Amino acid sequence: xxxxxxxxxxxxxxxxxxxxxxxxxxxxxxxxxxxxxxxxxxxxxxxxxxxxxxxxxxxxxxxxxxxxxxxxxxxxxxxxxxxxxxxxxxxxxxxxxxxxxxxxxxxxxxxxxxxxxxx
Numbered sequence: 001x002x003x004x005x006x007x008x009x010x011x012x013x014x015x016x017x018x019x020x021x022x023x024x025x026x027x028x029x030x031x032x033x034x035x036x037x038x039x040x041x042x043x044x045x046x047x048x049x050x051x052x053x054x055x056x057x058x059x060x061x062x063x064x065x066x067x068x069x070x071x072x073x074x075x076x077x078x079x080x081x082x083x084x085x086x087x088x089x090x091x092x093x094x095x096x097x098x099x100x101x102x103x104x105x106x107x108x109x110x111x112x113x114x115x116x117x118x119x
Contacts, residue, residue: 077113
């Protein structure tokens with residue numbers, strides 16, 4: 001009888017360990033709530049720090065692509081909310097059919113700004 005109880009105990013401990021490790025893994029793998037949305041931002045870095053060289057190159061390429069596709073640039077706006085508000089207002093008034101808000105780093109003022117692109 002003792003040998004049977006001994007064989008079951010390690011299985012219970014292993015199962016409990018796997019369950020605990022599984023829930024801990026989910027908590028670690030979950031994305032943070034304050035991560036930026038990829039569709040609304042040209043950069044993915046810390047909002048208070050300047051972009052990396054790669055982020056700047058990507059932003060420049062996006063700007064060139066928008067210009068080639070005949071998007072008009074409006075702004076700057078100090079936050080995404082005011083950019084989107086202006087975009088929706090222009091859309092409601094029939095000034096443009098669609099808009100995009102993109103975030104870019106201003107080297108002169110050392111600050112992030114939002115630009116509204118419309119067509």
